[in-house]
Amino acid sequence: MYNASPERYTASTTIYNRCGRSGVLLPKVSLGFWHNFGDDAPFERSRAICRYAFDHGVTHFDFANNYGVPAGSAEANFGRLMDEDFRPYRNELFISTKAGYGMWDGPYGEWGSRKYLMSSLDQSLKRMRLDYVDLFYSHRYDPNTPIEETLQALIDIVRAGKALYVGISNWPLEPLKAGVKYLKEHDVPLLIYQGRLNMLDRAPINEGILDFTYKAGVGFIAYSPLAQGLLTDRYLNGIPADSRMAKEHFLKSERRTPELLEYLHQLEAKAKTSNRSIAQEALNWVLDQPGVTSVLVGASSVEQLKNNINTIIS
Numbered sequence: 626m627y628n629a630s631p632e633r634y635t636a637s638t639t640i641y642n643r644c645g646r647s648g649v650l651l652p653k654v655s656l657g658f659w660h661n662f663g664d665d666a667p668f669e670r671s672r673a674i675c676r677y678a679f680d681h682g683v684t685h686f687d688f689a690n691n692y693g694v695p696a697g698s699a700e701a702n703f704g705r706l707m708d709e710d711f712r713p714y715r716n717e718l719f720i721s722t723k724a725g726y727g728m729w730d731g732p733y734g735e736w737g738s739r740k741y742l743m744s745s746l747d748q749s750l751k752r753m754r755l756d757y758v759d760l761f762y763s764h765r766y767d768p769n770t771p772i773e774e775t776l777q778a779l780i781d782i783v784r785a786g787k788a789l790y791v792g793i794s795n796w797p798l799e800p801l802k803a804g805v806k807y808l809k810e811h812d813v814p815l816l817i818y819q820g821r822l823n824m825l826d827r828a829p830i831n832e833g834i835l836d837f838t839y840k841a842g843v844g845f846i847a848y849s850p851l852a853q854g855l856l857t858d859r860y861l862n863g864i865p866a867d868s869r870m871a872k873e874h875f876l877k878s879e880r881r882t883p884e885l886l887e888y889l890h891q892l893e894a895k896a897k898t899s900n901r902s903i904a905q906e907a908l909n910w911v912l913d914q915p916g917v918t919s920v921l922v923g924a925s926s927v928e929q930l931k932n933n934i935n936t937i938i939s
């Protein structure tokens with residue numbers, strides 16, 4: 626039986642940012658379930674990471690339909706955790722999921738049609754054993770579906786009570802601008818944009834997305850803020866067997882170049898001057914960008930998560 630820490634909102638680690646111009650506060654460090662929570666990960670380790678997060682004020686958990694190996698298993702494992710641990714705390718959690726990438730066979734299992742988005746969210750709710758999610762995202766821009774169809778599906782999902790807010794992830798700037806306008810005109814303002822932002826990949830800054838969301842009063846949550854682990858001490862002395870890079874799938878070993886190692890050594894030296902780890906230095910850099918609401922970290926251990934959460938007090 627899980628009893629959440631009574632200190633979870635009083636500890637100095639709990640710091641929240643307002644999400645754009647909305648009523649929602651999100652923790653500066655949020656937890657992502659892309660890796661480490663599927664059937665390919667030890668369930669009790671996943672449970673320990675979730676408990677540690679919530680016990681330290683991390684109220685925002687981020688999913689997508691296809692997270693975990695096999696796809697869907699991260700949501701399904703969290704559904705079990707909802708029943709076993711988190712049900713009494715449902716109103717204290719801000720849970721998001723997404724649809725956009727390939728989830729099932731046939732013409733209705735990916736992209737941005739109303740058919741796909743609505744069916745996918747129904748499946749996600751069943752897997753997570755929830756009546757509603759707090760936030761539902763379009764996971765990627767679909768150049769072949771009219772954006773009005775995708776956006777109207779998001780709006781209707783909110784009207785049906787299946788999500789409280791809507792989000793957009795990975796859309797280029799121009800469709801994003803049109804989306805913000807359409808959603809505002811239909812009284813379901815865009816809550817947040819989710820994009821990849823870290824010291825090695827500054828595309829949302831270079832492309833003007835962060836500046837646009839900031840000025841439009843839309844929150845911004847940065848995914849892969851540690852560049853999937855590159856911006857940590859994980860690969861300083863080789864490629865650990867249990868690391869993401871060792872799997873050679875989403876993070877290839879060719880990324881571990883002499884230039885990267887040189888960059889990391891410099892970052893480590895800078896981090897040391899303020900008593901930080903490389904990861905903390907990298908997360909602080911993202912959080913310091915004007916308009917960033919939260920960093921969405923992954924973690925394969927409680928130790929890693931602890932280090933990341935401590936960023937905001939270091």
Ligand code: NDP
Pocket residue numbers: 656657658659660661687688764794795819820847848849850851852853854855857858859867868869870904921922923924925926928929930932933
């Ligand atoms: P990160 O950049 O935070 O990378 C997480 C990985 O870095 C961990 O799995 C771990 O690697 C390593 N790591 C984390 N903390 C530390 C630490 N303190 N010290 C050493 N190593 C550490 O984020 P992710 O790439 O995992 O993405 C985070 C979340 O963002 C996802 O779960 C998902 O919710 C979201 N996301 C959204 C996308 C979108 O298209 N909207 C795309 C990608 C992610 P290891 O496992 O090797 O130990």
